[in-house]
Amino acid sequence: MAGTGHNSGPILSDEQKATLEVENGLRQFDRANQIIEEYLDPERPFNHRPYLIRELQSIAVDGGLLDTGKPGDWRTTPVQITVISTDRRNTLS
Numbered sequence: 001m002a003g004t005g006h007n008s009g010p011i012l013s014d015e016q017k018a019t020l021e022v023e024n025g026l027r028q029f030d031r032a033n034q035i036i037e038e039y040l041d042p043e044r045p046f047n048h049r050p051y052l053i054r055e056l057q058s059i060a061v062d063g064g065l066l067d068t069g070k071p072g073d074w075r076t077t078p079v080q081i082t083v084i085s086t087d088r089r090n091t092l093s
Contacts, residue, residue: 012064012065017065020063020064020065021065023063024059024060024061024062024063025060027059027062028059028060031056031059032056035052054074057073
């Protein structure tokens with residue numbers, strides 16, 4: 001989407017945001033697969049590094065999905081994940 005960098009460009013509609021979230025999710029998945037392939041060599045053991053998390057986070061929010069900050073920034077506010085099922089509602093923090 002042209003002209004929709006983080007914190008710049010036009011405000012995205014709900015449909016544009018949804019499309020961008022799917023596109024970014026696919027890009028993030030592809031990058032995660034590349035990372036996995038890089039570490040399949042037994043001579044190169046996997047070492048989980050903060051830069052990998054930041055890189056994947058950056059891909060996930062690229063293109064204007066952030067209200068503040070920039071892609072790859074560490075979250076500085078609490079994050080809450082809510083799981084909703086037909087039986088109950090659990091909140092994980």
